[in-house]
Structure formats: C-alpha cells, structure tokens
Amino acid sequence: xxxxxxxxxxxxxxxxxxxxxxxxxxxxxxxxxxxxxxxxxxxxxxxxxxxxxxxxxxxxxxxxxxxxxxxxxxxxxxxxxxxxxxxxxxxxxxxxxxxxxxxxxxxxxxxxxxxxxxxxxxxxxxxxxxxxxxxxxxxxxxxxxxxxxxxxxxxxxxxxxxxxxxxxxxxxxxxxxxxxxxxxxxxxxxxxxxxxxxxxxxxxxxxxxxxxxxxxxxxxxxxxxxxxxxxxxxxxxxxxxxxxxxxxxxxxxxxxxxxxxxxxxxxxxxxxxxxxxxxxxxxxxxxxxxxxxxxxx
Numbered sequence: 001x002x003x004x005x006x007x008x009x010x011x012x013x014x015x016x017x018x019x020x021x022x023x024x025x026x027x028x029x030x031x032x033x034x035x036x037x038x039x040x041x042x043x044x045x046x047x048x049x050x051x052x053x054x055x056x057x058x059x060x061x062x063x064x065x066x067x068x069x070x071x072x073x074x075x076x077x078x079x080x081x082x083x084x085x086x087x088x089x090x091x092x093x094x095x096x097x098x099x100x101x102x103x104x105x106x107x108x109x110x111x112x113x114x115x116x117x118x119x120x121x122x123x124x125x126x127x128x129x130x131x132x133x134x135x136x137x138x139x140x141x142x143x144x145x146x147x148x149x150x151x152x153x154x155x156x157x158x159x160x161x162x163x164x165x166x167x168x169x170x171x172x173x174x175x176x177x178x179x180x181x182x183x184x185x186x187x188x189x190x191x192x193x194x195x196x197x198x199x200x201x202x203x204x205x206x207x208x209x210x211x212x213x214x215x216x217x218x219x220x221x222x223x224x225x226x227x228x229x230x231x232x233x234x235x236x237x238x239x240x241x242x243x244x245x246x247x248x249x250x251x252x253x254x255x256x257x258x259x260x261x262x263x264x265x266x267x268x269x270x271x272x273x274x275x276x277x278x279x280x281x282x283x284x285x286x287x288x289x290x291x292x293x294x295x296x297x
Contacts, residue, residue, distance in 0.1 A: 032076050033056065033076075051075075056075055058071055094139070117137060117139040169256070169257065170259055171236060175233050177233065183215065189205065192204075192234050203217070203220055
C-alpha cells in the first residue's frame with residue numbers, strides 16, 4: 001500500500017482533478033430547475049430535497065375517483081425520482097390530474113406524450129411564458145412520467161450543477177464495493193455496518209456522490225443516531241482501513257479507488273451514525289487536511 005506522506009512530510013494525496021484523471025472519480029453535469037410556477041403564479045418549489053436539490057410540489061388527483069396524493073418530483077431535468085408526502089402511491093398506468101398545491105387549479109395541458117396521454121406544463125418564471133416552461137406526462141409509470149423535459153436552457157431558471165461521483169471502490173483485499181443500488185442517481189457504495197459488540201449488523205449502501213450523506217439499508221435494522229460502528233467489506237467481511245479518529249471520537253474509515261490499494265487514492269467517511277461526516281465520502285486529502293487543522297496543535 002502507498003504511504004500517506006511524502007519524504008518532506010507533506011501530504012501525499014492528489015487533488016480532485018488528479019483523481020478525475022485516474023478515472024476513479026468522474027465529473028457530472030446536471031440541469032436543475034431553480035424556479036417553478038402554476039398559471040396563477042404560485043411557487044411550486046418545495047423545501048423537500050430530492051437528488052440533493054429542492055423538488056417541485058404537486059397534487060396528483062386520480063381522474064376517475066378523485067383520489068389525491070401530495071408529491072414532490074425531482075427538479076433534475078431528465079430524472080424521474082419522486083416522493084409521496086401524503087396519500088397512497090398511484091399504481092402504474094393510472095392517469096392523473098396535476099394540481100397546484102396552493103390554489104388547487106389544474107396545470108395546463110401541453111400536447112400528447114408518446115404514450116398517448118397528455119403532458120402537463122408548469123412555468124419557469126412568473127412571466128408565465130410558454131417558451132420558458134417544463135412538461136411531463138400524466139400517466140404513472142410512463143417512461144416520461146414525472147420526467148422533466150427542458151424547453152429552454154435559460155441560466156436564469158435552469159442551473160448547471162457539477163458534482164463528483166466515485167466510480168470505483170475497493171476493500172483492502174481488492175473486492176469491489178460498488179453496488180447495483182443507485183443513490184442520488186448513481187450506483188452507491190456497498191458496506192456492512194457492525195455494532196462494536198458484534199451483536200448487530202446491517203448491509204447498507206451510501207451515496208457515491210462526494211459530499212452527500214444519503215444512504216439506504218438493504219438488510220438488517222437501522223443503527224441509532226450516535227452509535228459508532230465497525231465498517232466491513234460485504235464480500236470478504238474484513239474491516240476497512242482506519243485513517244484516524246474523527247473530531248466526534250469515532251474512527252474514520254477509508255476505501256481505495258483502484259486495486260493498487262494506495263492511500264493516495266482513497267475516500268474517507270466517519271463511522272458514527274448521525275455525525276456530520278457519517279456516510280459522507282470525501283477525498284482522503286481533504287479528510288487529512290481537516291484532521292490536521294482541527295486536531296493537531
């Protein structure tokens with residue numbers, strides 16, 4: 001394995017751009033809706049975040065029965081993630097009316113989707129201009145359903161976001177940690193969390209987007225906030241390497257970005273559930289800098 005320090009005592013960690021050149025981390029660009037309005041000018045943006053950004057709030061109303069649900073869809077153009085705030089989820093192929101949650105008026109129709117059901121439209125600014133709008137299908141489960149279609153790439157209403165995503169991760173034995181489960185739109189990093197007394201464990205997937213804290217529990221019970229855990233590879237079940245202790249007192253674990261297993265190409269995260277660094281991957285160089293600034297006199 002590589003050393004963490006050079007001979008002159010300086011950190012032996014490449015910066016983000018070097019990591020990108022090694023192809024272990026990739027840059028991704030997204031178009032994200034910054035503002036959304038109904039025909040009456042009411043703001044549709046929600047405080048609920050999806051894919052790391054504020055989502056767009058609607059009421060879905062089943063056309064035959066009038067059954068309703070409050071939902072938030074992602075503001076990322078081309079994605080189809082949504083969450084239900086209240087009400088039961090609609091079934092695939094159900095056709096819904098889409099209403100503003102403030103005035104409860106239906107959004108305008110805008111032609112037909114390829115599936116034969118009409119598209120709905122909302123506006124991207126309060127001028128309510130049809131040339132500055134977004135559309136999405138009203139059929140649940142349609143490949144275009146809840147997926148925004150960019151009508152105009154306007155910097156005033158559409159923000160171009162850049163993120164860095166880990167595309168490879170390995171334990172000390174060279175086993176891949178990349179999961180088939182997607183979080184924040186990308187394959188996440190699969191790990192096993194074990195209680196310190198080894199009595200409890202859970203199989204989890206954490207976000208591969210650097211700086212994000214989202215995770216999913218695949219198997220086992222969730223750990224309580226404040227618990228410190230051992231972190232292991234789901235294949236060989238061996239514990240991952242520990243860099244040092246976090247400022248919260250729990251170990252900061254790391255995994256490698258290639259099978260050379262060099263510390264100079266790794267990612268780090270805290271093992272205490274609920275810590276600000278927990279499940280948040282960050283570059284090893286950044287982790288060591290934070291450690292030296294905050295804990296070394």
